[in-house]
Amino acid sequence: MIVTRFAPSPNGMLHLGHAYSAIVAHDLARGQDGTADGRFLLRIEDIDGERSRPELTEAFREDLAWLGLEWEEVPPQSSRLERYAAAAERLKSEGLLYPCQCTRSEIAAAARQTGPEGPVYPGTCKHKAFDPGVPAAWRLNIAEAIGRTGPLDWCDDLAGLQVAQPELLGDVVLVRKDNPASYHLAATLDDAADAVTLVTRGQDLFAATHVHRLLQALLDLPVPRWHHHALVLDASGKKLAKRRGSASLADLRAKGVDGKDLGTELRAGRLAGVNSLSQV
Structure with missing residues (x-):
C-alpha cells in the first residue's frame, strides 16, 4: 500500500x-x-x-x-518532541554530533564552498572548546557518519536510482539553537513513525534526501521511495x-x-x- x-x-x-x-x-x-x-x-x-x-x-x-x-x-x-530528543541523544552518544556556536554571519564569512542549501559549514566548531554559556546547535559529523554506514543509495520515482552524497550539504544542523529538531531530523523521524512509503515533495528538497538517507541508516529506520515533483x-x-x-x-x-x-x-x-x- x-x-x-x-x-x-x-x-x-x-x-x-x-x-x-x-x-x-x-x-x-x-x-x-x-x-x-x-x-x-x-x-x-x-x-x-x-x-x-x-x-x-x-x-x-x-x-x-x-x-x-x-x-x-x-x-x-x-507531540513528537521526545522522539526527536531520543534520536539526538543516541547520535550524540555515538559521537556523531558536535555543538556549534557559530552565527550565520560567521558561517557565511568562513565558508569555502556553497552547497544546495547555501554556504557549506567549514567545521569551525568541530574541534573547538564548547562554551556552556553560549547557545549551541548540534551538527552531524558527515565524514564520521559516512565512515560508519558506507555507500548508500536511494530511489526517486522521477530521477531514478541515486547514490547518496550527504557531503554535498556538509555538517548539517540536526538540533537547532531555537528548536528541538531541524527539518532534516524531524521529517526523517516523522516519515518513519507514520509509515510513509512514498515521500512526495518539491524539487527544491531533492538534495536534502542525501542527508535523510544517511539518517535512516544511522537510526535504523525504514527506507521509503521519493517523488520530487x-x-x-x-x-x-x-x-x-x-x-x-x-x-x-x-x-x-x-x-x-x-x-x-x-x-x-x-x-x-x-x-x-x-x-x-x-x-x-
Missing part, C-alpha cells in the same frame, strides 16, 4: 505551490477520484517556534477540503513562497474560485495566475 503525506508548517497561509504538492501526494496514494487504496496523510509541522500559528491549521484543513481532497490526520510535530513558478520564473506574498488559497476561496476546478487545472499544468511548472 502506498502511504504519502502533506506536511505544511503553520507559519503562513497555503498557496498554489502547496496545493499542487498536496494534490500530487493525494493522487499518488488515492488517485484523482479518491478511490485508490493508498493512504494520504496530513501532518502539521508546528515546531517552528514563535513563527508557528496554531490558528492556521484549521485553514489548512479548509483548503484541502476545498480542493476536493480526503486525508487522514496524524499527530503534529509538537516540479515546483509552481510565478510569472517571473520564481518559486511561489509565503515570504514573497504569493496569493493564498484562502484568498482564492474568498473570491469564489472553485477548488475542484482549480485542482483540475493544476493537474493539467494550466496554472491560473502563475506562469508554469518547473521542469522535472
Whole structure:
C-alpha cells in the first residue's frame, strides 16, 4: 500500500505551490477520484517556534477540503518532541554530533564552498572548546557518519536510482539553537513513525534526501521511495513562497474560485495566475 503525506508548517497561509504538492501526494496514494487504496496523510509541522500559528491549521484543513481532497490526520510535530530528543541523544552518544556556536554571519564569512542549501559549514566548531554559556546547535559529523554506514543509495520515482552524497550539504544542523529538531531530523523521524512509503515533495528538497538517507541508516529506520515533483513558478520564473506574498488559497476561496476546478487545472499544468511548472 502506498502511504504519502502533506506536511505544511503553520507559519503562513497555503498557496498554489502547496496545493499542487498536496494534490500530487493525494493522487499518488488515492488517485484523482479518491478511490485508490493508498493512504494520504496530513501532518502539521508546528515546531517552528514563535513563527508557528496554531490558528492556521484549521485553514489548512479548509483548503484541502476545498480542493476536493480526503486525508487522514496524524499527530503534529509538537507531540513528537521526545522522539526527536531520543534520536539526538543516541547520535550524540555515538559521537556523531558536535555543538556549534557559530552565527550565520560567521558561517557565511568562513565558508569555502556553497552547497544546495547555501554556504557549506567549514567545521569551525568541530574541534573547538564548547562554551556552556553560549547557545549551541548540534551538527552531524558527515565524514564520521559516512565512515560508519558506507555507500548508500536511494530511489526517486522521477530521477531514478541515486547514490547518496550527504557531503554535498556538509555538517548539517540536526538540533537547532531555537528548536528541538531541524527539518532534516524531524521529517526523517516523522516519515518513519507514520509509515510513509512514498515521500512526495518539491524539487527544491531533492538534495536534502542525501542527508535523510544517511539518517535512516544511522537510526535504523525504514527506507521509503521519493517523488520530487516540479515546483509552481510565478510569472517571473520564481518559486511561489509565503515570504514573497504569493496569493493564498484562502484568498482564492474568498473570491469564489472553485477548488475542484482549480485542482483540475493544476493537474493539467494550466496554472491560473502563475506562469508554469518547473521542469522535472
